[in-house]
Amino acid sequence: MIKLFKVKEKQRELAENANGKPPIKKQSAGELRLHKDISELNLPKTCSISFPNGKDDLMNFEVTIRPDDGYYMGGTFVFSFSISSIYPHEAPKVKCKTKVYHPNIDLEGNVCLNILREDWKPVLNINTIIYGLYHLFTEPNHEDPLNHEAAAVLSDNPSMFESNVRRAMSGGYVGQTYFQRCM
Amino acid sequence: MADSIPQSRSRDLDKLLLRPGNLVGPTFEAGSQLRDDIKECVRVLVIGAGGLGCELLKDLAFSGFQNLEVIDMDRIEVTNLNRQFLFRIGDVGKPKAEVAAKRVMERVSGVDIKSHFCRIEDKPISFYNDFHIIVLGLDSIEARSYINSVACSFLEYDSDDIPQEESIKPMVDGGTEGFKGHARIIMPGVTPCFECTIWLFPPQVKFPLCTLAETPRTAAHCIEYAHLIKWDEAHSGKTFDPDDPEHMQWVYSEAVKRAELFGIPGVTYSLTQGVVKNIIPAIASTNAIISAACALETLKVVSGCSKTLTNYLTYNGVEGLHTKVTEFVRDKDCLVCGPGVLIELEASVTLKKFIDLLEDHPKLLLTRVSVTYRGKNLYMQAPPVLEEMTRSNLDLPLFELMGKTPRDIVHVTGAAGKGDKKQSCSRKLRVIFKGMVGVTDMDMAGGA
Numbered sequence: 001m002i003k004l005f006k007v008k009e010k011q012r013e014l015a016e017n018a019n020g021k022p023p024i025k026k027q028s029a030g031e032l033r034l035h036k037d038i039s040e041l042n043l044p045k046t047c048s049i050s051f052p053n054g055k056d057d058l059m060n061f062e063v064t065i066r067p068d069d070g071y072y073m074g075g076t077f078v079f080s081f082s083i084s085s086i087y088p089h090e091a092p093k094v095k096c097k098t099k100v101y102h103p104n105i106d107l108e109g110n111v112c113l114n115i116l117r118e119d120w121k122p123v124l125n126i127n128t129i130i131y132g133l134y135h136l137f138t139e140p141n142h143e144d145p146l147n148h149e150a151a152a153v154l155s156d157n158p159s160m161f162e163s164n165v166r167r168a169m170s171g172g173y174v175g176q177t178y179f180q181r182c183m
Numbered sequence: 184m185a186d187s188i189p190q191s192r193s194r195d196l197d198k199l200l201l202r203p204g205n206l207v208g209p210t211f212e213a214g215s216q217l218r219d220d221i222k223e224c225v226r227v228l229v230i231g232a233g234g235l236g237c238e239l240l241k242d243l244a245f246s247g248f249q250n251l252e253v254i255d256m257d258r259i260e261v262t263n264l265n266r267q268f269l270f271r272i273g274d275v276g277k278p279k280a281e282v283a284a285k286r287v288m289e290r291v292s293g294v295d296i297k298s299h300f301c302r303i304e305d306k307p308i309s310f311y312n313d314f315h316i317i318v319l320g321l322d323s324i325e326a327r328s329y330i331n332s333v334a335c336s337f338l339e340y341d342s343d344d345i346p347q348e349e350s351i352k353p354m355v356d357g358g359t360e361g362f363k364g365h366a367r368i369i370m371p372g373v374t375p376c377f378e379c380t381i382w383l384f385p386p387q388v389k390f391p392l393c394t395l396a397e398t399p400r401t402a403a404h405c406i407e408y409a410h411l412i413k414w415d416e417a418h419s420g421k422t423f424d425p426d427d428p429e430h431m432q433w434v435y436s437e438a439v440k441r442a443e444l445f446g447i448p449g450v451t452y453s454l455t456q457g458v459v460k461n462i463i464p465a466i467a468s469t470n471a472i473i474s475a476a477c478a479l480e481t482l483k484v485v486s487g488c489s490k491t492l493t494n495y496l497t498y499n500g501v502e503g504l505h506t507k508v509t510e511f512v513r514d515k516d517c518l519v520c521g522p523g524v525l526i527e528l529e530a531s532v533t534l535k536k537f538i539d540l541l542e543d544h545p546k547l548l549l550t551r552v553s554v555t556y557r558g559k560n561l562y563m564q565a566p567p568v569l570e571e572m573t574r575s576n577l578d579l580p581l582f583e584l585m586g587k588t589p590r591d592i593v594h595v596t597g598a599a600g601k602g603d604k605k606q607s608c609s610r611k612l613r614v615i616f617k618g619m620v621g622v623t624d625m626d627m628a629g630g631a
Contacts (some may be wrong), residue, residue, distance in 0.1 A: 027558050027594070028332060029378045032518050036596040036609045039553035041566045048568075055560050055572045086324050089381060091389075108415040110392055117389040122382070144393035 030087035037126040059083045067137040075169045091120035101168035103151035112146040196247045199488045208487030222249045228314040229253045232279040235320030237269045238474030244291040254299040255280040266467035319356040331377035335520045338371045344522040346372030357477040360463045362500040364473035374494040375513045376520035402449035406458040409437035523611030530616045535577040549597035589619040
């Protein structure tokens with residue numbers, strides 16, 4: 001089907017032309033889609049984004065959330081995002097870098113947010129995830145616990161939960177666990 | 184079989200290649216020249232030397248191809264031996280590509296197979312351009328997506344958006360999972376590329392983390408708990424390496440503890456490997472069927488001795504046997520294989536002016552444009568931190584920002600359409616700077 005032998009020389013020529021150019025950085029389809037997501041970000045004033053590796057690495061970035069309402073008001077929480085080359089087929093990998101006393105975030109920074117795992121769909125985007133994370137701080141929920149103790153306290157004794165959150169955010173122990181100040 | 188007579192080796196192939204026929208492809212030219220060219224000139228790259236790769240190398244060598252190369256980053260494991268038939272117990276630990284190449288060369292005289300024991304990303308792009316056709320025996324979406332983008336990067340369109348035949352790098356892609364498999368032909372610019380139809384892949388099954396942490400119900404839940412949650416707790420900062428047997432053993436023993444705690448049966452070492460590495464049991468015969476289809480299609484693409492599959496074959500042997508060919512269609516706006524919109528510019532045009540032009544361009548009508556070129560973000564509308572970092576580029580000539588490349592692909596995102604019907608979109612642009620294009624390039628643009 002292909003005219004192999006007539007095209008042979010031509011291919012070589014094309015290759016040589018390409019070789020004359022500076023080394024090509026390949027941009028994956030995932031990067032292009034991410035470029036769209038990032039260029040359309042519309043964040044609430046409580047959330048900001050930064051790119052530790054500079055403007056040309058969008059695949060790794062950090063999102064800082066400063067809740068202005070709820071138990072976590074006044075705290076500053078940093079999340080790292082790592083995006084794969086087959087994004088959005090695969091969800092971003094998100095970790096909470098700030099140690100936080102939270103029913104849905106464990107002490108290693110794992111986050112239980114449905115759209116990060118079982119409910120991720122390629123139509124969702126980075127904006128959706130950031131809103132989802134923000135929502136975890138305004139509405140922590142004890143039904144999807146990742147930090148079992150925190151979830152139990154939230155469910156049984158909300159006012160104690162509130163004071164535990166305050167103590168953790170101002171830097172101190174909750175039970176055996178030390179939390180660094182994040183206010 | 185071992186003592187086949189040399190003269191008769193291409194006898195069956197000759198029946199296909201030396202005689203004209205009614206069912207042949209449009210460019211088919213029967214004759215011994217074709218047969219000899221397939222032997223001497225055609226260069227085929229096989230990607231992957233695993234279950235499909237072993238079969239492919241054997242099938243292609245027996246189909247008359249003599250210049251083969253194979254690339255694979257893996258070493259042979261004991262668990263491969265039941266189906267990766269070119270390997271023996273004594274080969275365990277050796278690079279798959281090297282052993283596979285050696286075995287086929289020992290068995291099929293005249294065939295030359297060069298092996299590459301490395302990652303596909305380690306090779307320069309120009310390496311891939313050296314082959315007439317690329318045959319894929321891979322098991323991951325990432326790797327397919329990468330090779331697809333490389334093959335599509337060779338594609339050139341003329342000024343009427345017609346793909347230039349000599350720039351088309353055909354791919355034949357095979358894949359299997361247990362009793363199921365597919366074989367497809369990708370002619371970039373003609374048939375859908377991998378990215379046009381990426382939605383065909385089902386989403387990976389991911390368990391909610393809180394289920395793993397709180398209410399495990401299956402053996403897989405226990406394994407994923409050990410892998411995703413327990414590992415980080417116990418090894419602060421150390422990344423889990425699925426290819427390290429000690430790591431795997433650790434996850435396995437933690438999963439067993441977890442399963443005992445919740446009274447869940449069924450955690451085994453091999454299930455642990457399967458869940459963590461997302462391994463689906465491979466079946467030798469499915470690999471053989473899919474590889475045979477791929478090798479045959481490769482021969483047909485190269486020789487034109489018969490019409491090729493159009494363009495996606497699925498095979499399902501789970502219950503009885505079902506096989507079907509579907510003609511998928513291209514995504515005309517595909518960012519990877521599509522022609523993009525041709526834009527001719529003066530070399531003096533600034534980035535700002537370029538962005539303004541896109542707003543008035545009849546095929547684009549793009550507002551709020553962000554621009555990216557070969558991994559460099561030239562201008563970003565949002566977020567503010569990136570807008571600030573890229574704002575100073577607006578007054579620079581695009582030609583300078585593109586490293587004085589006379590013609591190349593630029594990607595933009597923005598809002599298309601008017602009024603309430605605005606839709607956000609990404610577009611590929613073929614930017615050409617007037618008067619900067621050399622003689623050879625002019626020739627290409629004319630579609631010679």
